Amino acid sequence: xxxxxxxxxxxxxxxxxxxxxxxxxxxxxxxxxxxxxxxxxxxxxxxxxxxxxxxxxxxxxxxxxxxxxxxxxxxxxxxxxxxxxxxxxxxxxxxxxxxxxxxxxxxxxxxxxxxxxxxxxxxxxxxxxxxxxxxxxxxxxxxxxxxxxxxxxxxxxxxxxxxxxxxxxxxxxxxxxxxxxxxxxxxxxxxxxxxxxxxxxxxxxxxxxxxxxxxxxxxxxxxxxxxxxxxxxxxxxxxxxxxxxxxxxxxxxxxxxxxxxxxxxxxxxxxxxxxxxxxxxxxxxxxxxxxxxxxxxxxxxxxxxxxxxxxxxxxxxxxxxxxxxxxxxxxxxxxxxxxxxxxxxxxxxxxxxxxxxxxxxxxxxxxxxxxxxxxxxxxxxxxxxxxxxxxxxxxxxxxxxxxxxxxxxxxxxxxxxxxxxxxxxxxxxxxxxxxxxxxxxxxxxxxxxxxxxxxxxxxxxxxxxxxxxxxxxxxxxxxxxxxxxxxxxxxxxxxxxxxxxxxxxxxxxxxxxxxxxxxxxxxxxxxxxxxxxxxxxxxxxxxxxxxxxxxxxxxxxxxxxxxxxxxxxxxxxxxxxxxxxxxxxxxxxxxxxxxxxxxxxxxxxxxxxxxxxxxxxxxxxxxxxxxxxxxxxxxxxxxxxxxxxxxxxxxxxxxxxxxxxxxxxxxxxxxxxxxxxxxxxxxxxxxxxxxxxxxxxxxxxxxxxxxxxxxxxxxxxxxxxxxxxxxxxxxxxxxxxxxxxxxxxxxxxxxxxxxx
Amino acid sequence: xxxxxxxxxxxxxxxxxxxxxxxxxxxxxxxxxxxxxxxxxxxxxxxxxxxxxxxxxxxxxxxxxxxxxxxxxxxxxxxxxxxxxxxxxxxxxxxxxxxxxxxxxxxxxxxxxxxxxxxxxxxxxxxxxxxxxxxxxxx
Numbered sequence: 001x002x003x004x005x006x007x008x009x010x011x012x013x014x015x016x017x018x019x020x021x022x023x024x025x026x027x028x029x030x031x032x033x034x035x036x037x038x039x040x041x042x043x044x045x046x047x048x049x050x051x052x053x054x055x056x057x058x059x060x061x062x063x064x065x066x067x068x069x070x071x072x073x074x075x076x077x078x079x080x081x082x083x084x085x086x087x088x089x090x091x092x093x094x095x096x097x098x099x100x101x102x103x104x105x106x107x108x109x110x111x112x113x114x115x116x117x118x119x120x121x122x123x124x125x126x127x128x129x130x131x132x133x134x135x136x137x138x139x140x141x142x143x144x145x146x147x148x149x150x151x152x153x154x155x156x157x158x159x160x161x162x163x164x165x166x167x168x169x170x171x172x173x174x175x176x177x178x179x180x181x182x183x184x185x186x187x188x189x190x191x192x193x194x195x196x197x198x199x200x201x202x203x204x205x206x207x208x209x210x211x212x213x214x215x216x217x218x219x220x221x222x223x224x225x226x227x228x229x230x231x232x233x234x235x236x237x238x239x240x241x242x243x244x245x246x247x248x249x250x251x252x253x254x255x256x257x258x259x260x261x262x263x264x265x266x267x268x269x270x271x272x273x274x275x276x277x278x279x280x281x282x283x284x285x286x287x288x289x290x291x292x293x294x295x296x297x298x299x300x301x302x303x304x305x306x307x308x309x310x311x312x313x314x315x316x317x318x319x320x321x322x323x324x325x326x327x328x329x330x331x332x333x334x335x336x337x338x339x340x341x342x343x344x345x346x347x348x349x350x351x352x353x354x355x356x357x358x359x360x361x362x363x364x365x366x367x368x369x370x371x372x373x374x375x376x377x378x379x380x381x382x383x384x385x386x387x388x389x390x391x392x393x394x395x396x397x398x399x400x401x402x403x404x405x406x407x408x409x410x411x412x413x414x415x416x417x418x419x420x421x422x423x424x425x426x427x428x429x430x431x432x433x434x435x436x437x438x439x440x441x442x443x444x445x446x447x448x449x450x451x452x453x454x455x456x457x458x459x460x461x462x463x464x465x466x467x468x469x470x471x472x473x474x475x476x477x478x479x480x481x482x483x484x485x486x487x488x489x490x491x492x493x494x495x496x497x498x499x500x501x502x503x504x505x506x507x508x509x510x511x512x513x514x515x516x517x518x519x520x521x522x523x524x525x526x527x528x529x530x531x532x533x534x535x536x537x538x539x540x541x542x543x544x545x546x547x548x549x550x551x552x553x554x555x556x557x558x559x560x561x562x563x564x565x566x567x568x569x570x571x572x573x574x575x576x577x578x579x580x581x582x583x584x585x586x587x588x589x590x591x592x593x594x595x596x597x598x599x600x601x602x603x604x605x606x607x608x609x610x611x612x613x614x615x616x617x618x619x620x621x622x623x624x625x626x627x628x629x630x631x632x633x634x635x636x637x638x639x640x641x642x643x644x645x646x647x648x649x650x651x652x653x654x655x656x657x658x659x660x661x662x663x664x665x666x667x668x669x670x671x672x673x674x675x676x677x678x679x680x681x682x683x684x685x686x687x688x689x690x691x692x693x694x695x696x697x698x699x700x701x702x703x704x705x706x707x708x709x710x711x712x713x714x715x716x717x718x719x720x721x722x723x724x725x726x727x728x729x730x731x732x733x734x735x736x737x738x739x740x741x742x743x744x745x746x747x748x749x750x751x752x753x754x755x756x
Numbered sequence: 757x758x759x760x761x762x763x764x765x766x767x768x769x770x771x772x773x774x775x776x777x778x779x780x781x782x783x784x785x786x787x788x789x790x791x792x793x794x795x796x797x798x799x800x801x802x803x804x805x806x807x808x809x810x811x812x813x814x815x816x817x818x819x820x821x822x823x824x825x826x827x828x829x830x831x832x833x834x835x836x837x838x839x840x841x842x843x844x845x846x847x848x849x850x851x852x853x854x855x856x857x858x859x860x861x862x863x864x865x866x867x868x869x870x871x872x873x874x875x876x877x878x879x880x881x882x883x884x885x886x887x888x889x890x891x892x893x894x895x
Contacts, residue, residue: 242848246881252832252874257802297825332818479787484791499800508810520765521817522761522765523765525817
């Protein structure tokens with residue numbers, strides 16, 4: 001007796017999928033595991049007395065914690081609050097997705113809304129509505145993107161090369177950080193130089209300790225800061241070693257140095273830090289965002305960030321990440337919308353996570369897409385990394401959605417990487433910091449990641465970094481060094497980025513540089529009011545997005561067929577013998593070939609020579625003592641009709657139909673066209689042995705036997721995606737040669753014997 | 757004069773009026789000027805005037821809190837880096853052991869640097885930290 005199994009094997013299959021590496025958490029509001037609402041969340045409410053906020057979401061002024069205090073004093077507009085708080089939340093939710101209610105109307109109302117009110121409104125929207133509202137409410141019209149540029153060795157040569165590559169892909173911002181914190185200065189110089197190769201205008205930050213980061217900015221190497229974190233509970237905030245006032249002061253300090261800045265917050269951080277107060281993720285994040293608007297920062301990096309993986313373990317967590325991004329843009333903040341820390345091992349969950357942002361657009365769709373390989377990402381792997389960047393380029397093309405990136409030809413990438421490596425090497429030499437060898441340089445230019453390089457190691461880098469800091473080297477020194485060594489264009493580019501801070505234009509909300517000009521929410525405001533308004537992919541941009549590599553067209557198909565033409569001429573000769581006759585002998589089997597078979601097309605989609613395919617079938621039929629004729633049909637190119645027409649000519653009543661691409665059928669005289677004996681539809685995996693077996697089975701049917709049908713084994717390959725573009729182009733060549741009513745032609749085949 | 761969104765971006769609408777700390781205007785800051793040694797980091801510093809102009813623009817497009825931050829920033833332009841970092845450090849939790857330390861920093865901001873908004877911001881922090889017991893030892 002067969003022993004009973006204790007599980008359905010499908011579960012064992014599922015156990016092997018990457019998804020099962022993700023660990024999911026149960027909803028548990030008391031322990032902070034709740035995305036949208038928790039019994040501990042306050043009800044929205046406000047008290048205003050003499051222009052002063054005397055109660056906020058049920059807390060009286062006397063009991064305010066420091067976050068309530070800051071929000072009450074700096075975020076809430078007491079003029080707007082009574083009107084905004086009195087509105088029915090469901091009504092406001094409907095306005096968010098109503099294209100006839102302008103963005104400005106909703107932004108003004110948000111100035112008077114408390115965290116609980118904002119959370120209550122967006123909670124009413126489903127995921128699709130949130131994405132749509134996000135698209136309507138984001139501050140700047142044109143979408144953008146940000147890259148991480150780091151590596152496991154803190155190697156400045158690779159940083160420069162990877163920064164240049166990221167710039168060429170079109171990232172509007174690049175962000176670096178270090179494996180070893182003292183290497184910050186070297187990383188900053190390397191990315192600043194690499195980011196100046198090719199074009200100017202990519203903003204750059206070096207995420208490091210607060211005070212150090214500001215010093216690096218003062219030396220002119222970086223142009224923005226992003227990792228000024230805020231938290232939604234008082235205890236998390238103080239454990240983060242800051243307060244709303246210390247962070248607010250830092251915001252003013254960055255402005256005073258002409259350096260762009262945004263804060264960072266996101267669901268899950270309070271939960272990770274152990275001080276969640278049993279509140280929902282969304283409510284806590286709404287507090288963070290109100291704080292940020294109150295501080296007067298132009299923008300936020302939010303949508304989970306470091307807490308995204310934890311948030312994604314909770315029911316509704318991914319929808320929550322979208323909802324908090326919506327609150328950010330509703331509060332009129334620039335939004336670098338997360339899609340940063342890799343929140344799953346499942347590629348399906350990755351694709352699903354990014355899609356709403358790609359089609360809705362965002363100021364910075366990823367607040368760090370890994371432009372480098374996963375293991376080189378010193379922040380931890382991103383949702384999308386160097387490995388998958390090309391998938392993202394294709395998603396842009398699929399949806400005709402501008403994700404901020406542009407395909408980059410390989411030859412151009414190599415050119416830019418060489419230039420960047422030479423530029424940073426020249427700067428280091430000129431400043432007496434180090435002299436990279438030719439081997440170091442070339443190993444970096446062609447490297448996909450730091451495993452492939454023979455370059456500087458973290459310890460070497462520490463000496464360089466500390467020298468830059470100790471000697472007080474500034475961007476002026478680097479600009480001079482570049483120009484002196486012939487990198488004048490890069491020197492100009494770098495200088496232009498530093499000059500941005502003079503006018504402060506790029507301190508305004510959602511500012512980035514496109515084609516050498518400032519584009520921000522001031523001069524490029526999102527004006528979405530329904531179809532035809534807001535951001536649209538222009539025809540020029542559409543062509544850029546479409547321009548991925550290795551695209552097939554008819555010219556390409558004909559070129560590859562032409563390569564095979566000569567080769568086939570050495571293996572087979574087709575000689576037209578005139579109109580084909582009806583066979584009467586019982587041993588007569590007909591192979592019907594398609595119009596372009598051997599005349600314009602020479603190989604099956606599996607790559608077999610048509611001479612070999614034909615030879616295999618003929619041999620197999622003759623091996624059973626039968627006679628095989630080849631007839632070319634020109635009235636049809638369809639396999640079924642080829643097969644049926646062949647069967648009707650055959651004295652045995654059995655025919656084979658075969659197209660040049662290799663699709664074949666065994667047919668019988670009296671059957672309906674699409675009701676054949678055996679069909680071989682998966683030409684790309686049909687091998688010569690299958691064609692031989694096909695011939696043998698045709699012979700068996702002719703002899704009145706009932707053979708076992710041939711199975712061409714398939715393992716679920718996405719045959720269509722792999723082959724159909726080529727198949728359609730090839731088939732068009734066949735159908736182009738058809739002629740209504742054309743008579744069948746008897747063809748004499750001479751196989752000239754040259755074996756492959 | 758008050759700036760509006762029509763003046764934005766200042767670097768494009770009035771490049772000659774955008775100057776660094778020493779009065780060098782945007783068009784004068786060229787690569788050749790840098791190579792000739794005529795440009796220092798100080799020439800690449802934003803001025804309180806530029807920040808005020810950006811505050812005007814921000815207010816004009818409905819961003820009053822952003823405008824206030826630019827105005828606080830304008831007050832810090834002349835404040836030395838070391839003192840900025842010192843005050844930032846003092847504002848972090850548990851650094852100041854009493855309200856007085858913060859009030860003293862606020863007074864210096866007000867009296868030495870005419871940073872009135874910043875001074876009030878620090879005083880507000882002092883008041884909050886006292887109310888929330890943030891002057892406690894942390895490390």
